[in-house]
Amino acid sequence: MRIGELARLADVTTRTLRHYDELGLLTGRRGANGYRVYDDADLRTVREIRMLVGLGFALEDTRPFVECLRAGHERAASCPDSLAVLRRRIAEVDDSVDRLHEVRGELTRQLGEASRARCEFSGIDP
Amino acid sequence: MRIGELARLADVTTRTLRHYDELGLLTGRRGANGYRVYDDADLRTVREIRMLVGLGFALEDTRPFVECLRAGHERAASCPDSLAVLRRRIAEVDDSVDRLHEVRGELTRQLGEASRARCEFSGIDP
DNA sequence: GCTGGCGTTCACGTCGGCGTCAAGGTCTAC
DNA sequence: GTAGACCTTGACGCCGACGTGAACGCCAGC
Structure with a gap:
């Protein structure tokens, strides 16, 4: 899928996804025309990031979770670095x-x- | 007193005091040479502001307290606007x-x- | 072929509370 | 008269997570 569809599915703006790309947080593939191409794993990742941001994490602190997912783990928090950040x-x-x-x-x-x-001042007894 | 002395007494920087001046929060008098001139009431005001900022108030929200002091009240929080902001x-x-x-x-x-x-994953029973 | 809806990069704006220069004026002490 | 310690205004920098707009490319449908 392309950036617009992912944005709709993840309920973020395309600007947000490009921002994550700039940070190297969600570096999708590129199609022949230069368009960003995403898949379901990327949708999962964006949702994870938004959940963590909702819990007060800075974007930089979501990186271990993202990498944990990219490493193939089911739970983004199950890697040592993620656990450390979590604690x-x-x-x-x-x-x-x-x-x-x-x-x-x-x-x-x-x-x-x-x-x-x-x-x-008003002469009222408390 | 001039800005440097007030800054020392209130434990803030001169930049901070000039910033309050720009905001119209602590508009001191000016001497013949253009220097800002402050008195003990101003010191009291700066301390009030810093105390409130320490409690999480934005500078704009300290304005009612500052005006309450300027109006001659003993306690900066004793005016209606201050009380509203406080609550x-x-x-x-x-x-x-x-x-x-x-x-x-x-x-x-x-x-x-x-x-x-x-x-x-490690085969350890919780 | 052309309109409209996608996509792209670049780059400045936002919010608060100052920090940090730069370029100059003022006053005191020697 | 000059050093240096104070003061002035002006203006850009910083932090984070994008918003917003410009100027352009790509592709489908009519």
């Missing part, structure tokens, strides 16, 4: 959640103090 | 935490499936 991402998410909890605490503290200040 | 940010944080929990669940699911796949 790293989990650690990042945990850190983010921790930081957000701290931030949330500080935000509510600020909200409470500001509300009290407004009540005093 | 909105709390909601954003809650959404982010929820999304990160979902992401974390999906990540561990992927990790589990990939590990099982590797064990089957």
